[in-house]
Amino acid sequence: MRLVVNKIDTYNIKKCPCCEEVVSSKLLSRKETLTNKIDTYSLIHSDVVCNNCGLVYTSSRPNDIQVSSYYENYHPDSSTTNDSENLSRLKVINKYLDGQGVKVLEIGGGERSAFSKVLEKNGCLVSGVEVGNSFPINQDNDCVCSYYVMEHINDLHEYMLNVNRVLKDGGYLIFEVPDFEKFPLESLNEEHVNHFCRTSVEALSDRYGYSYIDVNQDQASRYFGMLCVLKRTSCLKKNRKSDIDLVRLKQIYFAAILKREEKMKQFLTIARQLSRSDETVLVWGANQNCVKLLGQFEEAGVKNFTLVDSSKYKQSINFMGFHVRSPDEVDLESFGAVLVCASTAYLSICNDIEIRPHQKNMAIHKVDYN
Numbered sequence: 001m002r003l004v005v006n007k008i009d010t011y012n013i014k015k016c017p018c019c020e021e022v023v024s025s026k027l028l029s030r031k032e033t034l035t036n037k038i039d040t041y042s043l044i045h046s047d048v049v050c051n052n053c054g055l056v057y058t059s060s061r062p063n064d065i066q067v068s069s070y071y072e073n074y075h076p077d078s079s080t081t082n083d084s085e086n087l088s089r090l091k092v093i094n095k096y097l098d099g100q101g102v103k104v105l106e107i108g109g110g111e112r113s114a115f116s117k118v119l120e121k122n123g124c125l126v127s128g129v130e131v132g133n134s135f136p137i138n139q140d141n142d143c144v145c146s147y148y149v150m151e152h153i154n155d156l157h158e159y160m161l162n163v164n165r166v167l168k169d170g171g172y173l174i175f176e177v178p179d180f181e182k183f184p185l186e187s188l189n190e191e192h193v194n195h196f197c198r199t200s201v202e203a204l205s206d207r208y209g210y211s212y213i214d215v216n217q218d219q220a221s222r223y224f225g226m227l228c229v230l231k232r233t234s235c236l237k238k239n240r241k242s243d244i245d246l247v248r249l250k251q252i253y254f255a256a257i258l259k260r261e262e263k264m265k266q267f268l269t270i271a272r273q274l275s276r277s278d279e280t281v282l283v284w285g286a287n288q289n290c291v292k293l294l295g296q297f298e299e300a301g302v303k304n305f306t307l308v309d310s311s312k313y314k315q316s317i318n319f320m321g322f323h324v325r326s327p328d329e330v331d332l333e334s335f336g337a338v339l340v341c342a343s344t345a346y347l348s349i350c351n352d353i354e355i356r357p358h359q360k361n362m363a364i365h366k367v368d369y370n
Contacts, residue, residue: 005033008043008067010060017156017194019203021052024059025246027253032190035291036073040320041066043190049253053203054244056180056187056195056253061154068132071152076313081147081221086118088221089147089176096172096213096229097142099123105141105166107131108149115147135162143167145174147221151192160208164232171232173210177201179217179226181249184256185370186224190288196226199244205230263369267293270339270365271300279336281305284349286314286324289341289367294320306330309342332358343368 015022027047034041046060093099100123106116108131116126129135131149144167153159163173178187180195187195198215205212210230220227271293274281281302283290286309297305308327309315315324332338332353340346346366353364 005040005042008034008041008070009063010044010046011063012046013059013061016050016053016055016203017057017153018055018196018200019050019053019207021050023051024048025051025250027056027250028257029060030188030257033291033295034070034190035075035288035320036070037075037317038073040291041070045193047188047253049246049249050200051246052244053200054197054246054249055200055203056197056249058193061193064154067154071132081114085221086115088219089115089145090118090122092174092219092227092229093119093124093143093145094122096174101125102143103127103141104143104145105129105136107144107146107163109147131159135166139166140168141166141171143172143174147176148178148225150175151177151187151189151194151196154193156194156204160204164208167232169232169234172213173228173230173232175228176220176222176225177228178224179220181252182217182226183224184252185260188253188256188260190291196228197244197249198226201226201228201230209233260369264292264296267365267367267369268296268300271296271302274337275301275303277336279304280334282330282332282335282338283307284327284338284340285309285342285345285367286311286319287341289343289369291320292369293339293341293367294322306335327352332356332362335359335362337363337365339365339367341367 025048027049029044029046032043032045034043043062044060045058047056048059049056103125104119106113106128109115109128110130113128116128119126127136144163167173177196180187181197201215202212209232211233213229213231215226215228217226283305286307306325307322308325308330310327315326336359340349342349343366350364
């Protein structure tokens with residue numbers, strides 16, 4: 001069947017979201033496909049890099065109403081956290097604040113995230129707000145935290161004004177974002193519009209009245225993340241010229257785009273080979289890798305495939321127009337190849353396949369576009 005994709009409209013911005021610099025260098029335009037609980041969308045990112053602070057960002061911002069609707073129907077298991085991530089985040093909070101009685105506002109985790117429950121057990125007074133909802137009225141939070149949220153934010157200026165309204169002087173703004181310099185492919189996600197480096201975070205702290213306490217990759221809760229700790233002060237600093245290596249940032253960007261294109265070609269070749277065979281393909285994992293793969297299946301003419309995922313939620317929805325089955329429901333001997341889109345679970349899936357009856361010559365491919 002043909003994939004039905006809805007286009008998300010865009011509008012252009014002329015100033016850097018971090019430092020307001022109007023001079024930027026054009027990079028590339030790239031078309032991305034997004035999916036949520038009810039629909040599939042296409043979005044054009046027109047990427048540029050700020051000549052002052054080094055932020056790589058999309059100058060063509062997605063329509064606010066459309067993108068708000070997209071996130072309202074977000075896959076619920078797309079933003080879950082595990083115990084290790086929660087513990088890592090708690091250690092950072094405890095490093096700068098005494099947990100007992102500390103007021104913490106978490107942005108982007110909803111009203112009752114798994115991490116907020118961990119904070120409460122640690123003695124914190126926790127409130128939460130989802131992006132797009134009204135911020136609370138209280139202005140005396142000791143800490144505002146967010147994890148993998150700010151890369152999604154269309155209007156960073158409005159976001160930071162809201163943060164400043166609810167964070168007291170001397171309070172901490174603690175957040176994690178993908179580290180563009182070390183993990184550019186993870187940052188250049190189909191949904192992300194801001195791609196942060198150290199100098200762009202420094203520019204953000206200057207613009208909104210923060211002391212630059214710490215920015216590092218080692219203490220981030222996810223391998224591709226950058227932990228940022230800022231402390232609010234009572235005065236705004238003059239926007240300074242950042243010491244950036246613009247040539248290096250461009251090289252990082254184009255190397256990442258080239259790597260992704262090479263992977264796209266690799267999987268398109270596999271898809272074309274499969275389309276010439278009569279064997280049915282098993283696609284394991286209904287996620288963003290799967291979205292890209294199904295687009296390549298359509299291009300290559302692959303029609304004989306079955307989609308499986310262990311998530312009961314994924315099994316309950318219409319994923320891009322396809323029914324998702326449980327891995328336990330399928331007979332592996334019916335398939336000539338398996339394409340594993342759940343790349344983080346690749347080894348465990350291979351072990352699962354190994355102990356179940358399957359064709360001896362069945363090819364197993366790991367599908368990961370990052």
